[in-house]
Amino acid sequence: AQSVTQPDIHITVSEGASLELRCNYSYGATPYLFWYVQSPGQGLQLLLKYFSGDTLVQGIKGFEAEFKRSQSSFNLRKPSVHWSDAAEYFCAVGASTGFQKLVFGTGTRLLVSP
Amino acid sequence: ETGVTQSPTHLIKTRGQQVTLRCSSQSGHNTVSWYQQALGQGPQFIFQYYREEENGRGNFPPRFSGLQFPNYSSELNVNALELDDSALYLCASSSTGGPDYGYTFGSGTRLTVV
Numbered sequence: 001a002q003s004v005t006q007p008d009i010h011i012t013v014s015e016g017a018s019l020e021l022r023c024n025y026s027y028g029a030t031p032y033l034f035w036y037v038q039s040p041g042q043g044l045q046l047l048l049k050y051f052s053g054d055t056l057v058q059g060i061k062g063f064e065a066e067f068k069r070s071q072s073s074f075n076l077r078k079p080s081v082h083w084s085d086a087a088e089y090f091c092a093v094g095a096s097t098g099f100q101k102l103v104f105g106t107g108t109r110l111l112v113s114p
Numbered sequence: 115e116t117g118v119t120q121s122p123t124h125l126i127k128t129r130g131q132q133v134t135l136r137c138s139s140q141s142g143h144n145t146v147s148w149y150q151q152a153l154g155q156g157p158q159f160i161f162q163y164y165r166e167e168e169n170g171r172g173n174f175p176p177r178f179s180g181l182q183f184p185n186y187s188s189e190l191n192v193n194a195l196e197l198d199d200s201a202l203y204l205c206a207s208s209s210t211g212g213p214d215y216g217y218t219f220g221s222g223t224r225l226t227v228v
Contacts, residue, residue, distance in 0.1 A: 004156075034216070043118075043204055043221040044157070090156050100208065101147065101170055102217065104156030 002027045002093045006105035013081050014113050021076040021108050023091030032094035033074040034102065035065055039087045047089075050074065051096075061085070086112045118220035120205050126226045127195050133225060135190040137205030140218045146188040147217065148180060149204040157204055163188055192225075200227045 003026040013019050025031055032051055036044040048059025055067040065076045074091060088109050092102040119138040127133050139146050145164045149157035159172035163182035177193040186207070192199055202224050206217035 036219075041224070043120075044206075044219040046216060046218075049216055092156075100145070101159045101162060101172070102149075102157075102206075103159070106154075106156045 002031070002095065002103040004091050004093050004103055004105035006089075006091055006108050008108045009106070010109045010111065012111040012113055015083050016080050019076075019078045019081045019085070019110070021089050021091075021110070023074045023076065023105060024072050025074060025091070025093045026072065027093055027095070030069075030096050032096055033065075033067060034092040034094065035059065035063070035074075035076050036090045036092060036104075037061075037087050038090065038107075044090065047076070081110075081112055083112045083114070086110055118205055118207050118218050120203075120220035120223050122223060123221070124224045124226075126228060129195055129197060129227055131195050132191065132193045133195060135192075135203050135205075135223045135225070137188045137190070137207075137220060139186045139188065139205075139207030143207035143209045143218065144186050145208045146182055146186065147206045147208070148188070148190045149206065150174070151202040151204060151222070152198075153201070160190070195227045197227050200225060 005024045034049045035047040047063045048057045050057045050067045057065050088107045090104050090107045092104045094102050121136045147162040148160040151157040160174050161171040166182045179191045181189045202222045204222045205220045208217045
């Protein structure tokens with residue numbers, strides 16, 4: 001069965017500083033991996049996804065993520081955080097074969113300080 | 115290209131009542147999934163519909179049921195509401211079989227059970 005762990009419940013970053021949000025997954029085969037962002041009271045917006053190929057994936061809003069099979073990780077990064085990036089971030093894993101569903105982590109709330 | 119539309123946006127129901135939530139999928143998408151997101155948690159998969167048939171279900175009781183219509187829109191029905199059913203309900207549509215594996219989420223319906 002698939003599972004996702006986001007070890008950080010909250011992270012506070014100064015505006016302009018770099019960001020890294022951690023995600024570890026469990027899945028028996030090559031997974032499909034996703035990062036979503038959710039603003040308060042809103043739905044989920046896809047930031048980026050990894051299916052195969054280049055392990056460094058570029059997404060929207062200046063985000064990127066790196067798939068590391070040996071560490072079962074898919075960490076999200078951004079070189080310079082803006083105040084508008086304050087939100088909840090969810091990592092999710094999907095099966096690469098068969099039935100499509102996403103298993104989400106519990107999320108990391110990003111706070112941006114001035 | 116229209117996105118995923120959910121209605122209503124907010125709903126208050128009394129314990130024991132029944133509720134129906136609606137979702138219009140993104141143009142070109144034939145698969146609809148429903149997720150429940152409790153406060154402070156990641157979304158949990160309820161079930162998925164493809165070509166008007168349920169083709170996968172998460173760990174939710176039978177009082178959670180759904181429908182998909184020929185135009186790929188969908189309904190989520192919950193009977194005998196319990197206080198713990200209070201959550202944000204997210205609908206996501208996707209297109210099966212293609213390389214663009216991914217979901218487009220709606221903004222959700224916030225259900226409060228009192």
